[in-house]
Amino acid sequence: MNRLALAGTVGLLSGLLACATVPYTQRSQLLLVPESQEVSLGTQLFREVLREANLSDDPRALEVVRRVGSRIAAVSERPDYEWEFAVIDDPGTANAFALPGGKVAVYTGLFPVARDEAGLAAVIGHEVAHVLARHAGERLSQDLLLQIGATGLAVALGDMSPASRNALMQAFGLGVQFGVVLPFSRSQESEADHIGLILMAKAGYDPEAALGLWERMEETSKAAPPEFLSTHPSYGTRREQIRRWLPEAGRYYASAPKADVAPLPQPEGWERGREHAALETRARWIDGHVRGPQGKAVRRALARMLGESPEAIESKLEARGVSWGRYTVAAALARARGVSTDAVLDAFAREGSWSAAAAGDEESVAAALRWLDEATRRLRALSARVPTRRTTEFARPISPSP
Numbered sequence: 001m002n003r004l005a006l007a008g009t010v011g012l013l014s015g016l017l018a019c020a021t022v023p024y025t026q027r028s029q030l031l032l033v034p035e036s037q038e039v040s041l042g043t044q045l046f047r048e049v050l051r052e053a054n055l056s057d058d059p060r061a062l063e064v065v066r067r068v069g070s071r072i073a074a075v076s077e078r079p080d081y082e083w084e085f086a087v088i089d090d091p092g093t094a095n096a097f098a099l100p101g102g103k104v105a106v107y108t109g110l111f112p113v114a115r116d117e118a119g120l121a122a123v124i125g126h127e128v129a130h131v132l133a134r135h136a137g138e139r140l141s142q143d144l145l146l147q148i149g150a151t152g153l154a155v156a157l158g159d160m161s162p163a164s165r166n167a168l169m170q171a172f173g174l175g176v177q178f179g180v181v182l183p184f185s186r187s188q189e190s191e192a193d194h195i196g197l198i199l200m201a202k203a204g205y206d207p208e209a210a211l212g213l214w215e216r217m218e219e220t221s222k223a224a225p226p227e228f229l230s231t232h233p234s235y236g237t238r239r240e241q242i243r244r245w246l247p248e249a250g251r252y253y254a255s256a257p258k259a260d261v262a263p264l265p266q267p268e269g270w271e272r273g274r275e276h277a278a279l280e281t282r283a284r285w286i287d288g289h290v291r292g293p294q295g296k297a298v299r300r301a302l303a304r305m306l307g308e309s310p311e312a313i314e315s316k317l318e319a320r321g322v323s324w325g326r327y328t329v330a331a332a333l334a335r336a337r338g339v340s341t342d343a344v345l346d347a348f349a350r351e352g353s354w355s356a357a358a359a360g361d362e363e364s365v366a367a368a369l370r371w372l373d374e375a376t377r378r379l380r381a382l383s384a385r386v387p388t389r390r391t392t393e394f395a396r397p398i399s400p401s402p
């Protein structure tokens with residue numbers, strides 16, 4: 001692209017800037033992507049995520065998420081969106097996400113942290129706010145402009161030596177990452193907190209419940225990166241901002257019909273610890289795929305990852321009375337701890353808890369989860385028959401994580 005063409009492209013895109021404003025905050029937005037395209041992409045991605053996820057079949061969890069979600073969607077003033085609310089069975093993940101067009105999913109690991117329907121409303125309000133503010137469209141638009149900026153810089157540096165040119169291009173990349181992308185993401189998260197507070201208040205949930213939610217999130221979270229390297233505001237920043245916005249949200253709450261607030265159902269196994277819940281979820285996922293239509297191929301690939309034969313594992317499963325999923329989790333923990341799989345299975349049989357089987361070693365649990373997540377990534381690709389995956393990838397064992 002020559003300089004003249006680059007200038008023309010930038011000029012054309014500049015004419016499209018600030019074509020919309022965010023509801024409630026009235027911030028001007030950069031939106032180069034049609035909303036219809038956002039919604040189409042969001043719907044497609046939502047279907048893909050749910051196809052691979054371990055969806056909850058607990059009617060209590062589904063009912064409460066849909067009830068709270070529907071109340072918030074009703075005050076969003078976007079009846080044109082086809083709102084959907086799903087529950088993903090993963091007690092080790094305290095999270096939720098939203099995609100354009102009104103597609104929202106909540107992980108069961110969020111329930112103990114949210115505690116009640118008001119805490120859940122704070123989370124769903126935040127996610128719905130991302131959708132209303134079209135934050136995904138902003139990020140897509142930003143990416144388009146950053147690509148043009150990188151191209152323009154490459155053209156401008158065309159006469160420099162390759163070494164100098166590469167050094168400056170790398171500096172530009174770092175400047176974009178830490179000076180534009182991450183701060184912009186933090187501003188979106190803060191804006192979603194602000195709008196979400198208003199939405200939960202309009203839906204009849206006390207907005208002060210959001211403060212308690214973020215306090216509990218901080219208590220249960222692992223070490224977080226410094227705020228300037230994070231895509232989210234720190235918990236302290238978040239609470240300070242929410243306190244500033246509470247008077248505004250309180251005015252909406254004062255005139256809203258009040259919602260009933262009941263405790264949330266808790267995912268199975270949570271009382272035995274977050275580590276147990278996370279590992280048991282991986283075991284259930286593996287068991288579901290072992291029993292699936294490609295079960296034989298999955299068992300063969302999993303055995304090779306473990307460095308054993310399918311027949312040897314089947315014999316151990318029969319002798320132990322355990323499933324493929326639990327055997328795999330035990331093997332991952334054993335590798336991380338440097339003990340035998342039998343020793344881990346013995347501890348699990350005595351205590352009924354992976355937390356106990358790990359002997360309180362958080363680093364070993366983290367290493368086991370990394371190994372299991374790599375294994376499930378490969379098994380997903382195998383189950384989906386992804387053509388770009390080589391069969392040799394599934395045949396080689398996975399080395400223990402450091």
